Amino acid sequence: MSIALHHVSYGTRELGFQLSYSARRQTVGITVLPDGRINVTAPTDTPLEQVQAAVLRRASWLVSQLQFFASVPAPVAPREYVAGETHRYLGRQYRLRIVSLVEEFKSEVKKPVEAEGVLLRGAYLNVYTRRPQVPDHTRRLLERWYADHARRRLTERYAHCAEQVRRYGITAPEWQLRTMPTRWGSYTRAGRILLNPRLIQAPTACIDYLIMHELCHVAHPHHGPEFYQLLTRLLPTWPTLRARLNKYS
CATH class of the missing domain: 3.30.2010.10 (Metalloproteases ("zincins"), catalytic domain)
Structure with missing residues (x-):
């Protein structure tokens, strides 16, 4: 399957697209990739003018898709799953609190939590764990919750x-x-x-x-x-x- 670069004019914009031909296609297919590339696949032997006309018919949609992908925020830094880190639940932010079950069992003031897991209390996601110094274990508990x-x-x-x-x-x-x-x-x-x-x-x-x-x-x-x-x-x-x-x- 050969691929060629072409473009069409839409108002003041130039919409460039990668054109390929396929015997499997019966109509012109147009997709927009997250990196801003426009891919067009047309049936074999479709005239270029016909392909360009199909792209122009979808130009308004193409522009909206390009604007959407351009608005997607850059990836955030990886989570570390340590105390004080914020995590979201139903749109609200909660601070991560790591609670050592070993320390909890030493307490005589309140009945300790016996099982590992996560409890949402107030502004905190409390992670009860027997391995408080292992962020990857905290991650697994939180993801399960x-x-x-x-x-x-x-x-x-x-x-x-x-x-x-x-x-x-x-x-x-x-x-x-x-x-x-x-x-x-x-x-x-x-x-x-x-x-x-x-x-x-x-x-x-x-x-x-x-x-x-x-x-x-x-x-x-x-x-x-x-x-x-x-x-x-x-x-x-x-x-x-x-x-x-x-x-x-």
Whole structure:
């Protein structure tokens, strides 16, 4: 498959794109990558003018996607899972407190916590651990707590969103939790929705947006105009919610 570079003019902008041809394609496919590249795949022997016309028809959408990817914040520094570090839960920040179970058992003032785990108390995420000096162990305990809470809360929100899309003839498919390094969610080719357990760090409204986004893919498995028209009908405030969710990346 050969690849060539081309461009089209849209207002004052030049939209460059990588063009490849494939015998498997029947229509012109256009995608925007997170690094700002535009990839176009066309059926074999499609005239360049026809490809450029297809790109121009999608120019407004292409510009919005490019602006979206440009607005995504840079990756934050890796977590260290030490006392005093802040972590989010449902949009709020909580400070990490490492509680040694060895020290707790020495206390005669209160009944000690016997099992390792995490408890949310006030402004703190208290991690009860027998290995307080091992950040990786703290990470595993905290991730297990997030996964447990994500499973319960996302089950509730998924049912709510599934009810909202039903009136548009969309039957919500099965879903499951899956940790993904660069995605909040995904609609797979097998027709299953994957949700990142780290969604539990975001506000409930942002969780609903992400679920609605993936449910719209059941009807439109792409990011074309039809997809965004449906999403807008279901959730008119989605651009604002998407921007809020990006802050939790």
